[in-house]
Amino acid sequence: MQNMGSMMDSAIDAPDIRDYDVEPVNRKETRPPLYAPRKRIHPRRAYGFFRTFKWWVMAVTLGIYYITPWLRWDRGPGAPDQAVLVDIPGRRFYFFFIEIWPQEFYYIAGLLIMAGLGLFLVTSVVGRAWCGYTCPQTVWTDLFIWVERFVEGDRSARIRLDKEPMSASKAMKRMTKYVAWLAIAMGTGGAWVFYFADAPTLLHDLATLQAPTVAYATVGVLTFTTFTLGGFMREQVCTYMCPWPRIQAAMMDEESLTVTYRADRGEPRRPFEKNADWTRRGDCIDCKACVVVCPQGIDIRDGQQLECITCALCIDACDDVMSKIGRPRGLIDYDSVANDQRRREGKETRLRLLRPRTLFYFALWSLIGLGMLYVLLTRADLDINVIHDRNPLYTTLSDGALRNGYTFKILNKAREQRTLTLHAVGLPGARLKVVGSEDMGDSPDPYFTVKPDRLQSFRLLVTVPPGTLKSDAADLRFVLREINTGQTAAYNSLFRGPGR
């Protein structure tokens, strides 16, 4: 092979030509392979405020996820009694006292927008709190690591076990771990399908192999993803698959709180010495307690980085060490970039939670929330849609009268039968006939009934006397009124004729 350069820069005989000291970093012999195998992380258990807090968050979020489908809510006879139910064949979404029709999907859109803005708000205030505490990937990985630790022991025991040759006891431990993971994964997939059907019935059907194929397929897919993502892929999901680490930087600013190593206090780091003069050295004793607990496999002392999910376990680990060596806690703590700068400039540090950015996110979030609340509270359980016939646009009758045909749909969102009358406003002398109603006659106010919780279509014929229509079209407003309660719903349409 050709020698690409000597070890040192040196002058050679020819003038103005130098031999450079340079290493071709991508030369064949030294180039790393395109595929780098994952280095397994064995996080050590942390103890402290944030670890306890995370256990609670895990209990609450998993509790909500697993228990919700089993809550009951009485809606009267003929309606499902599951508190939260996405009824796809019945085309209804039930959420406690709310019952949403497919036409009202904007509520879901609104909720998603609120969830998005809420995420922006939280991120701008306390950084990636979503990632660190509530993201399903984090919660399930935490649960899987807990199982792993329970079966195989803490970090050092796990590393030892990894290196051991296969034996009966190692195989036993591995099997126990995988079975426990699989049970959790199946429970996760299993809980998901209960949101889409009556939970007790579906559980019985699943157990007796009578459930629909799609239920088993869904449980299967979610079992597989939970098992692999929580058991094996773990931090790789956050680092390589998830888009959020790439986006979150746009929501954060220098005042956002995030898990930070206080380099001004910690550096220069040096191993612990007894009776050290702490004024001449940093507080960091380079014990790497923060690294050993990190589930993401990073060193927080390198500063903010994409891989950090701000789970705050390094804060617990460091605080523990600081207490033991008698130094103040908080060498690693929630802090902002701005405070770091302020300290450097000898200024007072401060917490600025109320900033234009956070206020803007909060205002937007509240605005959409209030709007949704208003729409939800004033939601009518009676609605009407009218479609004018396209062909023919109008019919001339033998006496010269004009007739228009309409299809009108009534949405009766109440769970009771209703008797309604329809009235047309705008054309004097207009007579209405509802084809297929009990009242078959031609009248100014036909009445008819609609069944409970139903969208019903009717055909309507409107006739006006000759000469009523002055041009080729006139506005016509249909007013639907419930006879008992006087509740109304209206729709603006047109009446068409040949023109003059």
Added chain:
Amino acid sequence: MSDQGKSHGRHVDEFSGVETTGHEWDGIRELDNPLPRWWQWIFWACVIWSIGYWVVYPAWPLVSTHTKGMFGYSSRGDVAKAIETANAGMAGQLERIRKAPLEQIRTEASLREFALAGGRSAFAVNCTQCHGSGAQGFKGFPNLNDDEWIWGGTVDAIAYTITHGVRNTEDEQARASDMPAFGRDQILTKAQISDVAEYVMALSGSGPGGQPAVRGQAIFAENCAACHGPAGEGSAEFGAPALNNTIWLYGGDKATLVETITNSRRGVMPAWGRHLDAATVKQLAIYVHSLGGGK
């Protein structure tokens, strides 16, 4: 570096150390890098899957047929099964419609709703070609939305017309009217026809009236009133359309009227009773009657 050029007889790229495919295009060679493992696994899994697929499902085309597969599946069979299921589901209602008189179907809600839906489908398949998708009609093909009926607008009259048709050769009971071709057969002169046309236009309020119409009135009374009525009110019994309104099958302008009187008109309609079953004809009658003009 020359010894790096060949390995096991294949060309090896000197910079990457990777074998090339052996092809060369103007000195450019293609590296023969291995495929990603995950990709290869999926590829082989698909190959194995496809073999199983060939065995159980229809797969290979043969000269005049194809392999049927162990499951005996066919998508055409699925359709046939779906149609069978739908027919079985409708059988009960269709039987009731077959037995019930038309007036009962029209007034009983469950029968009516079923008949309207079935009638709409049957109309779309069999009737729209002439009467239009909205039953709005065309020149020579009546509009079924309005309230003028040449052969009567009761649900029974409509059912009769659908069953037997109009002036066809396949059904002896077909509706038939026989207006003379007054001009072609030289019953009336051109001037007389013009006068009658003027009078008919005056009847419907679209003509100016005047002397020609007055002359035409006398000719009308003699030649036309027997079927169309003394005041041009028409008669469903004879299949004579009303002439005193603004609804025209062929057109109400002077030229068209002259043409109609001169040569007569003979629209035809098939006898649908011979092509459709009784329940479908009944549903069609209910549907057409519901369009708005039913009496």
